[in-house]
Amino acid sequence: MTANDVVERIKKNLGIPWNEKTYRDTFKVGDPQTEVKGIATTFMATLDLIQRAHAAGVNFVITHEPTFWSDRDTVAGLTDDPIYKFKVDFCARNQMVVWRFHDHIHAHQPDLIWVGLARALGWQERPGPGSRGQFTFPQTTLGELAAAIARRMNIRAMRVVGDPKAKVSSAAAGMGYNIPRVTPSVDVVIGGENPEAGGQFDDTEYVLDAAFFGRNHGQIILGHQVSEEPGMEDCATWLRTFVTEVPIRWIRAGEPFWSPKA
Amino acid sequence: MELSRRLFARLAGTAALAGPALRGKQTPFTAQDVVDRVQKNIGSSWLPESLDNIKAGAASTAVTGIATTAMATMDVLARAVKEKTNFVVTLEPVFFGRLDAPLASDPVYNDKQDYIRKNNLVIWRIGDHWRARKPDPLATGLARTLGWTEHQVADDPARYDLPPITLGALVDDLATRLHARAGIRVVGDPQTSLRRVHLLPGVTPLDATVKALPACDVVVAGETREWESVEYAQDTVAAGQKKGFVMLGHVLSEEPGMSLCADWLKSLVTEVPVHWIPAGDPYWRPA
Numbered sequence: 202m203t204a205n206d207v208v209e210r211i212k213k214n215l216g217i218p219w220n221e222k223t224y225r226d227t228f229k230v231g232d233p234q235t236e237v238k239g240i241a242t243t244f245m246a247t248l249d250l251i252q253r254a255h256a257a258g259v260n261f262v263i264t265h266e267p268t269f270w271s272d273r274d275t276v277a278g279l280t281d282d283p284i285y286k287f288k289v290d291f292c293a294r295n296q297m298v299v300w301r302f303h304d305h306i307h308a309h310q311p312d313l314i315w316v317g318l319a320r321a322l323g324w325q326e327r328p329g330p331g332s333r334g335q336f337t338f339p340q341t342t343l344g345e346l347a348a349a350i351a352r353r354m355n356i357r358a359m360r361v362v363g364d365p366k367a368k369v370s371s372a373a374a375g376m377g378y379n380i381p382r383v384t385p386s387v388d389v390v391i392g393g394e395n396p397e398a399g400g401q402f403d404d405t406e407y408v409l410d411a412a413f414f415g416r417n418h419g420q421i422i423l424g425h426q427v428s429e430e431p432g433m434e435d436c437a438t439w440l441r442t443f444v445t446e447v448p449i450r451w452i453r454a455g456e457p458f459w460s461p462k463a
Numbered sequence: 464m465e466l467s468r469r470l471f472a473r474l475a476g477t478a479a480l481a482g483p484a485l486r487g488k489q490t491p492f493t494a495q496d497v498v499d500r501v502q503k504n505i506g507s508s509w510l511p512e513s514l515d516n517i518k519a520g521a522a523s524t525a526v527t528g529i530a531t532t533a534m535a536t537m538d539v540l541a542r543a544v545k546e547k548t549n550f551v552v553t554l555e556p557v558f559f560g561r562l563d564a565p566l567a568s569d570p571v572y573n574d575k576q577d578y579i580r581k582n583n584l585v586i587w588r589i590g591d592h593w594r595a596r597k598p599d600p601l602a603t604g605l606a607r608t609l610g611w612t613e614h615q616v617a618d619d620p621a622r623y624d625l626p627p628i629t630l631g632a633l634v635d636d637l638a639t640r641l642h643a644r645a646g647i648r649v650v651g652d653p654q655t656s657l658r659r660v661h662l663l664p665g666v667t668p669l670d671a672t673v674k675a676l677p678a679c680d681v682v683v684a685g686e687t688r689e690w691e692s693v694e695y696a697q698d699t700v701a702a703g704q705k706k707g708f709v710m711l712g713h714v715l716s717e718e719p720g721m722s723l724c725a726d727w728l729k730s731l732v733t734e735v736p737v738h739w740i741p742a743g744d745p746y747w748r749p750a
Binding site: 414 | 534536537538541555556559560561569570571574575590634635638646647648649653666669670673677686689690691692693694696698699700701702704710713714745746747748750
């Protein structure tokens with residue numbers, strides 16, 4: 202079975218039409234005709250992840266995020282870069298193949314990345330249409346809520362805005378490069394990463410100012426990897442239902458940061 | 464024009480010299496006067512399509528004092544009021560977004576507008592033009608706050624050659640000097656020994672990182688994206704290079720550049736006091 206065979210089988214089992222125009226969900230490294238020994242799903246095909254996958258006997262990496270540091274994996278202008286060369290050489294020497302699975306895993310019903318995050322948070326969404334990412338819970342404080350999420354998801358570099366003593370009982374969550382917009386009707390917004398200032402809507406400044414006026418709001422920034430890595434475990438589970446010829450494992454890219462003691 | 468106005472203001476402010484006739488003609492020193500003086504001295508032609516305009520308050524307001532800040536949060540405005548300063552010069556937006564668009568019926572927006580009105584504040588954004596000044600005031604200011612000025616490489620305000628220091632010790636020093644809370648995040652082994660630093664405050668795009676990191680030991684960035692500069696830095700470390708990548712956060716990385724802005728304004732404006740109010744690291748994390 203080749204890497205291309207795996208991708209064709211994914212397309213067949215997706216349940217939605219394949220968007221042939223996608224620039225994201227394409228092969229990024231290696232020959233699609235390579236015979237697959239093992240599959241790893243992961244948040245991002247970092248060099249470290251590819252090295253660990255290779256060490257584990259895997260030669261096909263299915264990654265949610267880019268390999269070459271930009272959404273389009275644009276390599277023009279990078280071909281003389283020492284890190285680019287190192288990464289490409291390592292993959293070539295070890296016949297590694299990398300394919301990105303982004304747009305279509307989000308478009309799958311249900312969005313497997315979302316399923317993973319909701320499971321990792323351990324929350325039940327409010328039932329009803331249009332309620333994805335909307336949560337209510339027994340009243341707690343922002344500080345306790347953030348601490349519980351950090352413990353549960355084992356986050357090193359979480360960032361939180363707002364008064365830790367603010368009483369909160371509702372949240373809106375997003376994943377990846379998306380933190381929902383904070384509004385008067387939602388206490389806490391949670392997500393992967395976001396522009397900090399000067400964006401479309403700056404949750405950070407809004408929550409700081411809301412706290413000044415004694416309004417109970419909070420912003421919890423999990424990290425992009427933290428918010429989307431769990432969904433790639435759901436991806437591995439789903440793949441195993443129709444790819445049985447080779448072992449499939451979820452290998453975490455891992456949280457990229459550490460943070461000094463505050 | 465500028466000199467004569469300054470001279471006039473000085474004369475007008477000196478009771479012994481200002482007779483009743485002159486006093487009667489005295490015009491207040493307004494926010495517009497400050498804006499005019501900055502535009503004349505900023506060193507580049509003013510871009511009419513930029514976002515650098517008065518975001519709140521009236522340009523005709525008499526200025527009691529000037530505060531510069533990276534982000535005009537409520538905490539910053541309250542401190543300005545306490546210090547009897549009513550003209551706030553900000554690098555980042557006031558009303559929660561790039562365009563400072565009105566948010567009709569939003570309580571936080573309305574509370575902030577009310578506070579500004581009641582306290583007769585004027586808020587002016589200087590983001591585009593301050594960033595465009597040469598040499599780069601954000602990097603220069605950051606280096607000054609970090610105590611690195613004497614280590615600058617040639618005439619490049621972004622590059623510093625420090626006595627060898629580990630990434631861990633460097634990060635502790637950054638956190639202390641910038642009064643960081645939880646905003647600083649780091650890629651790399653804390654034990655790595657470093658010497659050559661490249662400063663990329665504000666928003667740090669991939670191309671800037673790809674250009675800087677191969678030629679230095681550590682990049683000190685502002686705000687990045689995890690699938691761009693962060694992954695490049697991770698891969699640099701995984702490729703065996705003894706390097707580091709530090710993200711200060713957008714606002715925290717820009718604060719010292721606005722402290723520098725206050726000093727520059729002091730050289731232009733002598734009529735009223737000018738000072739810097741830090742917005743502070745917006746982030747904390749649970750213990």
